[in-house]
Structures are given as structure tokens and as C-alpha cells.
Amino acid sequence: MAVPKLRFKEFDGEWFNIKLKKMVKSLDAGVSVNAENTPPENDEFSVLKTSCVSLGCFDTNERKTVKETIEIDRLKEPLLDCSLVMNRSNTPALVGASAFIRIAPKNTFLSDKLWQFKVFDNTNIEWLAFYLSSEKTLVQLRDLATGTSNSMKNITKPDVLNIDLFASQKEEQTKIASFLSTVDEKISQLTQKYQLLSQYKQGMMQKLFSQQIRFKADDGSEFEKWEETSLHTFLCESLIKGSKGNKAKKLTVKLWGKGVIPKNEAFQGSENTQYYKSSAGQLIYGKLDFLNCAFGLIPEYLDGFESTIDAPAFDIDNKIVHPYFLINRFLQKDFYQKNGEEADGSRKAKRINQSVFLAMQIGLPSLEEQTKIANFLSAIDQKIEVMAQQIEQAKTWKKGLLQQMFV
Structure with missing residues (x-):
């Protein structure tokens, strides 16, 4: 029988099979416009990013400001109160993701990569939003996605509207x-x-x-005054050679962000590349991601993992500096953005080498x-x-x- 496992006691009977197109009047997209990649202020005109919708959640901050009059005039499909928005084009994990928006931000419009649902009177749009965000439906939507790129997939309007689902009154x-x-x-x-x-x-x-x-x-x-101290005073680079190639798991050099190295930030090493042993408690940073605050203290679960020369690790002299004080100081914009201006290399491959890093100074109490x-x-x-x-x-x-x- 087509009945849910968990149900309110006042309802009985089977749910009926129905095509989504029998519940949805239309899927309406916006247009692509030139916009500034900053959230709008004071009800400025804005267009939604695809990242505004993620697995049942809506993030009002994920909007771009539209300021030019010619672009404002081109805006199409305003976001409505009590609306349902879906990603029609996104990564394989997020394509088909949708969310219910109870109160729409003012002067907000959809981009060409998003659909807004309009439903018939037989459908509660919030119920439909929950249905579409269930894991079973998300898998179904992902299976419909097409595209030659592994990083971006698309779903079509006819495919979505032809989805079969089970509905109640x-x-x-x-x-x-x-x-x-x-x-x-x-x-x-x-x-x-x-x-x-x-x-x-x-x-x-x-x-x-x-x-x-x-x-x-x-x-x-x-306490006494803070003293400007060079990092080489209490940091010592660790260059204990590890394995070459793909024999062990390595730390990947990506933006960890705000001092956190996630458990899944590991990969199988590349052939003929030298890696270096890392130990729990060491400081590590991404040479290429310095400007993005790519710092971290290696946690216990990554003890013994290896990193490339682009993610150098340093022993910390605990008699001079407290590691947690240090990592939080590095997370301040006035440290990593100001010092990041010393990066060497081309625009696409800016890096902070160890010698430059160790010559930097911080105020130390x-x-x-x-x-x-x-x-x-x-x-x-x-x-x-x-x-x-x-x-x-x-x-x-x-x-x-x-x-x-x-x-």
C-alpha cells in the first residue's frame, strides 16, 4: 500500500500516484544579468546565486547586487513570498536542490539557473518543497541530470515535470x-x-x-606590553621526508578556512612527488591559499599524514607561544591579508614561501x-x-x- 510509515492519526487511505506536472502550473526562470558579487543593502535590487539554495535551506545572503539601470530593467521573475525555488544547473551533488522561502527579500529576482514553482490549487507548495528535498526525490532528480562536465550538471523542465510522486489530499x-x-x-x-x-x-x-x-x-x-616578534623565533620548519607517489594518504592543499582541516581533506598522492611527514599539533599553511586564510593546527586524526612542499608544517615552541593563541591570531584579516601582499609569483599562482612567512611578525604578549x-x-x-x-x-x-x- 502507498502509505507513509509515520502519519497523523486523523488520516487514512492510500496516497495516490501523480505526475508532478499535474500539481505544478509552471517552472519559471530568471535571466543572467551583470551584478556585483556583494549582498544588497537597503533593499537594493539583487539576483539570487545558485548557492542560495542547498538541500532544503535558503540563504538570503547568497545574492548579488544589481546596480546598473540597464541591468535592473532586464531583471525577470521576482522572488515571491511562500515560493519554492530549485537549482536547474549546479554541481552533481546540488543540481535539483530546492528550498521553500516564506518571506522573500525585497527586490530580489531569479537568475537563469533557478526555477520558481507555481502550483495548482490541489497542492500545498510548502508540502511539495519538503517532498522535493527528501533524499529519495533528490536521488531521482540527480539521475535525470545531464552534462559533459563532471563539475556541472543540468536538469530539464520536461524531465522534472514528468517525475512520478505519491501525494495525499x-x-x-x-x-x-x-x-x-x-x-x-x-x-x-x-x-x-x-x-x-x-x-x-x-x-x-x-x-x-x-x-x-x-x-x-x-x-x-x-601584564607587560606586547612585543613584536618574528615567527622564526618560535616556529621551526619540519622537513621529515615521507613517501613518494601514491603509497599513502596525503593532505591536499585547498582552502581549509578559519583554521580547520576537515577529515576528508586527504587524497592519494601523485607519482614521483616528494611528501613530508606531519604530526599532530604542528602548524600548517597553504602557500597558494595564504590570502584565503588557509591555516590549521594538525589534529590527532591527521597525525602521520603527509603534505606537499606547498603545505609546509612547523613545530611550535610551546615555551614561547600558545598554539591556540597563535592560530587564532593568524585567523585575523589584518594578519593574513596584509602579509599576503608579500606573495610571490604570477597572478594565478601567488604563493608565500617559508622564508617570507617566517620573517613575518606578530605582537606577542x-x-x-x-x-x-x-x-x-x-x-x-x-x-x-x-x-x-x-x-x-x-x-x-x-x-x-x-x-x-x-x-
């Missing part, structure tokens, strides 16, 4: 949509708290590293004050991590609900 659709929207609201609240905590940390780091806020010693006395700063920031990070775990748990719960509340 609109009354039950509305009940399901109302329930799942409360789950989304919970995720939204947790996400907002996560963002506020992250913003608080960023604000505190700026004040701490600019010395607007200073800690005091345990006896209540003032006493180790005791460093430790107080590190402990303070670490406590905030722990709260952020707990919030991130709660968000993931809520998303996992929602994923399970989607699997059980739809046929």
Missing part, C-alpha cells in the same frame, strides 16, 4: 507541512544562535588582538596572557561546537521524518 499535505515547518523553525533558531556566537567570538578576537581588552594576571597586576586569551576563546569554541552538534542532530531528525512522512 491537500488537507493532509497542509498538516505535514505545518509540522515540518516547526522543525525547520527549530533548526533556524539554533542556526541563529550559532551565528550570534560565532559573531561574538569574531568581535572578541578583534578586541583582544588589538589590545582594546586586556586580561590581568592572577594577582590583579597588569607573555605566555600567561596568551594562555588566558586561548582559554577564553576555547570556551566560546566549545559552546559553538555544542550548538553545531545540536543543529546536525536536528537536521538528522528532520531527514528521518522526511523518509517516514512521505511515500
